[in-house]
């Protein structure tokens with residue numbers, strides 16, 4: 425059985441301005457914390473980013489979140 429395709433999302437959380445755009449588009453991947461900042465669910469620290477691997481079936485929505493982030497701190501790459 426081939427492994428399901430995944431992508432890696434990276435989020436530079438320290439530069440988040442809390443606009444909520446990502447959490448509105450992909451709420452199963454980003455949630456807002458008690459301080460009103462986005463949190464990458466299941467994110468593991470990777471340098472200045474938090475990173476999480478997610479199935480690529482939501483890639484269009486993930487790309488929309490990347491494009492909509494006003495401070496360009498979300499990246500998506502093939503795993």
Ligand code: SF4
Pocket residue numbers: 439440441442443444445446447454461462492493494495496497498
């Ligand atoms: S879209 Fe960008 S700035 Fe807005 S909450 Fe998400 S990570 Fe933060």
